[in-house]
Amino acid sequence: MKLPSLFRxxxxxxxxxxxxxxxxxxxxxLAYVYFASASEARARSQKDVLVxxxxxxxxxxxxxxxxxxQALVERIVRGxxxxxxxxxxxxxxxxxxxxKSPVDPKQPAAAGEWEPFPLTSTDAEGRVQTRxxxxxxxxxxxxxxxxxxxxxxxxxESLSRLTQALWMAMGGVLLLGATGGLIISRNVxxxxxxxxxxxxxxxxxxxxxxxxxxxxxxxxxxxxxxxGRGLNGMLDRLEASMASIRHAGDAIAHDLRSPLTRxxxxxxxxxxxxxxxxVSGVDALEIALSEADHLLKTxxxxxxxxxxxxxxxxxxxxxxxADLAADxxxxxxxxxxxxxxxxxxxxERGLMIEGNQPFLAQALANVIDNAIKYTPTGGAVMLRARRxxxxxxEYSVTDTGPGVPAEDxxxxxxxxxxxxxxxxxxxxGLGLSLVSAVLEAHxxxxxxxxxxxxxxxxxxxxxxxxxxxxxx
Amino acid sequence: MRVLVVEDDxxxxxxxxxxxxxxxxxxxxxxxGAYGLLEAQRGGxxxxxxxxxxxxxxxxxxxxxxxxxxxxxxVLFLSALGEVEDRIKGLKAGGDDYLVKPYAFxxxxxxxxxxxxxxxxGGVQTVLKVGDLxxxxxxxxxxxxxxxxxxxxxxxQLLEFLMRHANQSVTRTMLLEKVWEYHFDPQTNVIDVHxxxxxxxxxxxxxKAMLQTVRGAGYRLEA
Numbered sequence: 036m037k038l039p040s041l042f043r044x045x046x047x048x049x050x051x052x053x054x055x056x057x058x059x060x061x062x063x064x065l066a067y068v069y070f071a072s073a074s075e076a077r078a079r080s081q082k083d084v085l086v087x088x089x090x091x092x093x094x095x096x097x098x099x100x101x102x103x104x105q106a107l108v109e110r111i112v113r114g115x116x117x118x119x120x121x122x123x124x125x126x127x128x129x130x131x132x133x134x135k136s137p138v139d140p141k142q143p144a145a146a147g148e149w150e151p152f153p154l155t156s157t158d159a160e161g162r163v164q165t166r167x168x169x170x171x172x173x174x175x176x177x178x179x180x181x182x183x184x185x186x187x188x189x190x191x192e193s194l195s196r197l198t199q200a201l202w203m204a205m206g207g208v209l210l211l212g213a214t215g216g217l218i219i220s221r222n223v224x225x226x227x228x229x230x231x232x233x234x235x236x237x238x239x240x241x242x243x244x245x246x247x248x249x250x251x252x253x254x255x256x257x258x259x260x261x262x263g264r265g266l267n268g269m270l271d272r273l274e275a276s277m278a279s280i281r282h283a284g285d286a287i288a289h290d291l292r293s294p295l296t297r298x299x300x301x302x303x304x305x306x307x308x309x310x311x312x313x314v315s316g317v318d319a320l321e322i323a324l325s326e327a328d329h330l331l332k333t334x335x336x337x338x339x340x341x342x343x344x345x346x347x348x349x350x351x352x353x354x355x356x357a358d359l360a361a362d363x364x365x366x367x368x369x370x371x372x373x374x375x376x377x378x379x380x381x382x383e384r385g386l387m388i389e390g391n392q393p394f395l396a397q398a399l400a401n402v403i404d405n406a407i408k409y410t411p412t413g414g415a416v417m418l419r420a421r422r423x424x425x426x427x428x429e430y431s432v433t434d435t436g437p438g439v440p441a442e443d444x445x446x447x448x449x450x451x452x453x454x455x456x457x458x459x460x461x462x463x464g465l466g467l468s469l470v471s472a473v474l475e476a477h478x479x480x481x482x483x484x485x486x487x488x489x490x491x492x493x494x495x496x497x498x499x500x501x502x503x504x505x506x507x
Numbered sequence: 508m509r510v511l512v513v514e515d516d517x518x519x520x521x522x523x524x525x526x527x528x529x530x531x532x533x534x535x536x537x538x539x540g541a542y543g544l545l546e547a548q549r550g551g552x553x554x555x556x557x558x559x560x561x562x563x564x565x566x567x568x569x570x571x572x573x574x575x576x577x578x579x580x581x582v583l584f585l586s587a588l589g590e591v592e593d594r595i596k597g598l599k600a601g602g603d604d605y606l607v608k609p610y611a612f613x614x615x616x617x618x619x620x621x622x623x624x625x626x627x628x629g630g631v632q633t634v635l636k637v638g639d640l641x642x643x644x645x646x647x648x649x650x651x652x653x654x655x656x657x658x659x660x661x662x663x664q665l666l667e668f669l670m671r672h673a674n675q676s677v678t679r680t681m682l683l684e685k686v687w688e689y690h691f692d693p694q695t696n697v698i699d700v701h702x703x704x705x706x707x708x709x710x711x712x713x714x715k716a717m718l719q720t721v722r723g724a725g726y727r728l729e730a
Binding site: 328331332349350362365366367369373393394396397400401404407408466 | 592595609611687692693694695700
């Protein structure tokens with residue numbers, strides 16, 4: 036896979052942005068430090084110069100120009116930080132410790148103004164150095180001009196060293212930042228690359244592709260691992276849905292084929308019989324109609340299961356599970372008794388649940404209907420609704436029919452599974468699948484257990500429990 | 508009875524018109540919601556049978572408009588969408604009943620007749636009479652001739668519904684929806700058992716059997 040150009044990668048771009056902001060802030064601080072130190076140093080020098088100037092003016096006023104000159108010479112000989120130029124009234128330089136005077140003798144004195152000037156000196160190795168000086172000139176009362184300055188080369192030098200150090204530090208930071216950004220961006224790029232590979236593989240039809248992630252759910256790994264886990268979870272769900280759809284498609288085809296085949300055969304027989312005058316065409320058409328109805332019912336159930344699995348239970352409401360159980364008992368009791376079954380109901384009151392009432396009614400009806408259908412005459416069917424000690428709400432239907440062998444119980448709640456010995460019974464084989472889909476859509480579950488056991492030719496029976504969460 | 512069928516599927520509409528005509532009703536057809544609205548505004552219909560999904564103006568839009576204009580004619584929605592929320596949406600829009608495609612003709616006609624009947628019997632009744640069968644809704648007693656008939660509460664409700672729709676077919680699904688107030692498929696014909704119990708109470712020992720089974724449709728209480 037071709038890597039996108041460095042600058043198009045998000046982490047690198049973010050690093051660069053950060054560095055730019057950092058550099059701007061650092062420059063601002065640097066500039067402040069520089070100007071603050073420079074002006075501080077200058078102000079100190081200027082003050083020193085003014086003090087010296089005041090002292091020299093005092094000597095001049097009290098003892099005259101010669102005394103001033105003497106004082107200057109003494110100071111020059113003694114050595115000090117100051118630079119002096121004294122010019123007499125005719126414009127001749129009397130004394131100075133500067134090789135080149137910053138004061139133009141022909142120009143009138145600019146009193147009170149600070150004059151920067153270059154200073155040249157020779158260092159120990161004989162190299163000529165140019166340094167910065169600053170000074171002020173005053174016009175004395177006898178028209179002599181006195182200039183006092185100071186070498187500020189030291190200040191400038193230390194400031195420039197500071198500046199240099201700061202620039203270097205900033206350069207280093209920028210370099211480190213850029214390198215760090217590059218490394219981070221490489222790392223992120225690699226993780227993203229892994230995710231991208233998965234996405235590309237899925238796009239090309241490989242639903243089994245999964246991202247490699249570090250750590251486990253909720254702990255370990257970084258955000259990208261989290262994203263990878265999310266992606267994997269999504270793909271698991273997608274793959275399961277696809278498999279379920281494929282399976283449903285096969286199952287629909289399979290399950291619709293047998294009633295269609297049956298209808299075709301019956302129509303053919305009816306046609307032959309009708310031609311021979313044995314039956315009327317009306318009978319044949321009625322058979323066809325009832326088979327068509329059966330097909331439609333199967334189809335609707337498949338659709339309902341698919342929608343429940345795709346979208347959960349629609350239109351949930353809070354209602355009393357006990358009321359539903361009582362209504363179902365009332366509705367089914369005559370049918371059970373007509374078949375010669377003993378039907379009883381044990382219903383606790385006040386079992387509030389939240390869910391889609393028609394679907395839950397359908398689920399419970401399917402279970403009761405199965406129990407009545409599979410329990411032979413003389414047997415018993417019992418409906419219970421109760422609150423489990425765990426707080427969950429449970430509907431259960433117990434019968435004394437042939438039951439379902441333990442090893443088949445998982446299977447019968449899957450779609451379209453009918454146990455071989457029940458194949459001749461009417462029904463789509465979707466009854467329990469719909470029950471299971473309804474319960475799943477309500478975050479509940481279906482449990483198949485042993486019935487009351489075998490006795491007197493009955494049993495071992497079956498207990499089907501629908502377990503639901505109580506309404507919050 | 509005059510029925511307006513608003514349905515964009517020509518074949519389905521033709522079959523429906525024929526079924527309604529054969530059941531002794533007058534029926535007119537509009538091919539979409541817009542035509543349906545125009546036709547309905549001409550007036551004179553007892554029931555509208557409206558398909559939910561149509562081009563231009565769908566069934567919901569049409570019925571909402573009619574209701575806004577103050578037309579209270581009963582509406583039976585037809586829909587290929589059988590989900591609960593679809594049913595609720597249809598009823599909220601002003602529909603009075605909801606039938607999922609495909610349906611049996613018997614079911615459609617029974618529901619159309621029930622809707623038209625509901626409209627006729629306005630006002631509060633305290634006594635229902637069908638032939639020599641009499642139901643007192645206040646005292647909650649039932650007599651056939653001079654004989655008092657003892658009914659369980661649900662049997663009472665069942666008979667009340669049948670009496671309110673006397674001489675009219677009612678289907679098993681209608682009974683489950685209107686008497687038990689459940690919308691689901693009971694798999695086996697549990698309703699039949701309830702009817703046969705009721706029948707044994709109101710018809711046993713009398714010359715005329717009032718509670719008739721209608722082939723392919725359901726039941727009918729005849730005077």
